[in-house]
Amino acid sequence: MQNQYSRQPSLSASSPALGTVRQRSRQACLPCRRRKRKCDGKFPCNMCQGYGYECEYESGASKSPTKRPIPSEESSSRLPEKLARLASPQSTLRQNTDSSTPGILEPSKARYVGRYSSIAFPLYVGLEVQATKLPRLHSFAYHSGIRKEPPCAVTHQISEKFPWDTTRGLIEVYTATIHPIFGFLDMDKFYARCEKHWHGQPQDMAFEAIASGVLALASLLNGNLNQDMEIWLVLHAKEILEDCSISRFPSLEQIAAWILRAIYVRCTGRPHVTWLTTCTIMHLIEATGLHHTSDFMLQTTGNLAPRPEVSNTIIRTAQVATCLHIVIAFEYGRSIMTVNRQTLESNLQSTHEGDLTPQMCSLVAAVLPVTHATRDSADTTEEILSALEKVVNISVSHDFLLLLRADLALGIYRRLRVTDSKPQQIPNDRVITVGAAALPAARRLVSQGRVWWNIIGTVFQFACALLAMDTSSSCDMLVKAMDTLEFVVDSLDTHLAREALSTARQLARAALDNKRKGVEALERVVGPSPNSTGAQKEHPLPQDLSLSPTLDHQFPFDLDSLWAMEFQLPL
Template sequence: MAAQPQHRSIPVDSSEVPGPVRQRSRQACLPCRRRKRKCDGKLPCNVCQGYGYDCAYDSTTQSTTTSTSLKRSRSENLAPLQLPKKTMRLTHSLGGPSKGSTDSSILPGVIEPSKPRYVGRYSCIAFPLYVGLEVQATNLPRLHSFAYHTGVRKEPPCAVSHKIAEKVPWNIARSLIEVFTAVIHPVFGFLDMDRICVLCEKHWHGQPQDMAFEALICGILGLASLFNDSLHQETETWTVLHAKEILDDDVISRYPTLETIAAWILRTIYVRSTGRPHVAWLCSCTLMHLVEAAGLHHAPEFIMQAMGNTNPNPETSEIINRTAQVANCVHVLIAFEYGRSIMTFNRQILGHNSTIPRGPGFTSQLCSLLATIPTNQATHDVDTLIQELLSALEKLANTNVDHDFLVLLRADLTLSIYRRLRVLDPSLQQGQNDRVIAAGTTALPAARRLASQNQPWWNVVGSVFQFACSLLVMDTPASCEKLSETMDTLEMIVDRFQTHLAKEALSTVRQLVRASLEKKRKGVEALERVVGASVPDTDNPARESQIMQDIASLSPSLAAQLPIDLEYLWNMNFEMPL
């Protein structure tokens, strides 16, 4: 039996199918023309709307210049997953990378609006989408972790639930929100407090918000209670740990929303105010990783939408910018003070400092302070590093701040730079020491005011303590002159707070002062042996005056210190207060 001929299926152009004739567009948009796709001629067209391209049309007919530019684009072998034309122009104007560059701070990434998750365009998560665009698939793969593991175990369910409305009454929560708005928000102004107040009232009255919002409001209440003591310490601790439990849950942390990042900022500030430096640094690193995961470290024009075109409104963009910048400031501050590594993409965020409007708050001053800090600590050129630190020291001295906490913060950063310079070059010039002394001296009345107001900002004790240590190690007449006021300020703060850490700081400084006094006493005895003098008789003023004259003839600088330093330190009571 003869074999039946096999008929091959031949593709038929849709235009040849009987029925209504498809209306051909007279002009295709630029993205469709560049990709040789059928365009419906609308604005935006169906292709650009589906792929998230920047749909635009050429106002003139396709000229030789346009054809040449398209050929040039094809010859450069641009990837299908590319930025809109407007963004490409902006990248070029900002000095974007040339072909073959791998600078992750400039290369665009991909973000999925339904899950605010950002990945680099070279990520294994984004590659299936890249392949779909390459093969012109009708249904593009979603931005998803395909085959990330074998899947032999199910993911655990969410283990947290709404509890804050049951634990804290609404009237107390409302008063704490007012404290946060008045005390903390002016400095760390990255939240829309009007919107939060409306959502909080719903959250406490039968319309619970999502778990990320509960973590955010727990952070607000915990910080406000730290400054107001409206909550019992056990309730405050529970509130903070409840926020940590939410933020650490795998289901909640899977999608780093803006509220999740805001909650991490508040947690980092609380840990910096109450916890250990290593834990605070870890929190700040987690915070910055979440900023990267949400794509906030890039300006919106550097991010391509995976599906759709959901550009935020101006109000939301301002909140996004503020959140990214405050998160960066907190991380740089903690890492620089603690001497740990700083994440490398932070400078791009600080570079957009002008996006913080000059309003009644002090957030712009916070950003200005941290913008002076050199974050590139990987250089091996000591001379270059010293010059960067000296430049930062001068910029800090010229940065004006109007809030007492920021005055202390400026002193903290100045002292942090001084410690680095002291290690790199112990022979600092007198002018640099004067800048350090000036910054510390300005911080003393600010610390006294904050202590008298019972505002336990983390540097109320720390700034004064570090300033006292710096004055002792300088060991100059100018530094010894400021030591008395510094010790008086530290004693006043200790009497105000009466905490273990404050008493420990005062005791440590007194021990260092006692050691400095003993060192100077040995120096005086050595000088006395040189001139053949005996131990001074305190009941014989003429003899003591003669010894001072002998010391002055040998060391005028030491003689200048003795009336200020030894007389004060000799009569100081070094006993710890009960």
């Protein structure tokens, strides 16, 4: 995988000099006067340019005291020969310490730190005291040093555990099922490196973590490996990513491996652990400087320039990582770290046939304003309603994305319920629309054996939302939702699946009991019906009801009249 950091050309002693003779100036700038240096009277003067001073003149002088502009290479080529010799990377670094730079990037280690960090401070002190040799960007005295750092505890083992034929088949599964949605890997390069890795040319350890993540996810969605081998892959990647000797140098490959781990943990683990995993990814993005893709940044090579042209793979990695973090934090109700919206909304050309990554990014970008809405106000409600409309109107062409769109819409619906919105202001029909489209998608994914994380959760949450809406249209859709949930649960037959179905039925019974109380209260008001007979009293309602498509046949009276009656459930 390519490194996103390329060294920019810096000024050197070979820069051409004009060789002109300096003329005495009528007025010297303040920095030159304080240091008793010769000044050429220009703004900025060459002396301030060479030493990185803030060039300014006394008030009333011909030169107004404003900040000096950053010199370009063209202007630096006109420096006198003496200053041109000073134009080494360090002297260029002195020139480029303007406060507008967000931080310092060390390309050789792919490391970014803010200007205010303790690691960068010795460098800035060196600039201020005009040190001939600037301190490197280093964690000086970060701890006492009484213990040595432990060595790397992991080795290359994946090629010994899995034959190449098995690996190649799993890569094909990943390419067909996961890569279309999470398209951040260059699969051609990845496949070529895998061939080398499995045929006597070991790649680095971060690549081994990527390979382990790819094979584990492919096995999860296709079942090619037994669970013991699949778990070995997951733990092997985790061991690599958490090894201190490897993680001390963050890289794009480590971010890619963490993304794969986060997807797997979302499909198999707990919400808190999943959220922490995505937070780690976002911290790695910050550590490598990818969160400032469009800003000016000071580089230790002595350049202040826009970030180098980054590749499609790099931007997609940042996009997928950001989307994954937002989705997981949004559904779990946890805080979302600062993201670069420009990166999230970057329109990239398709890298492969059936590329669906832009559709996923557009869905997540639509809900981003809602994730930061914290106050209950009319403006917040309008913003949330607008986001819901955007999500509903985005067209997607994959079953997983249909479920994801429903997840986001349900998340917005839950957010609306806790704002100061009145129940009648919530567009239930829009939520029902995207939820209804997700039901057949869940059925298809289960039938195909594609066990994405939301094949149960989306249907279950949709059923809960329908019960909370408590309208005739939501009750009609509830039958289809429960039927789909039963189908998914019967197909998977896992503890979590059965637990979700049992909980949904329990909530449906509570809703039915609530409606029964309302009917009984109304009957006491209006009295017995003149056409009623004593036969109904001989058939009491069964206590243990199971909600199914044939629910209305379990009762001696028409349930449609009950479903048509709207009773608002307590929040």
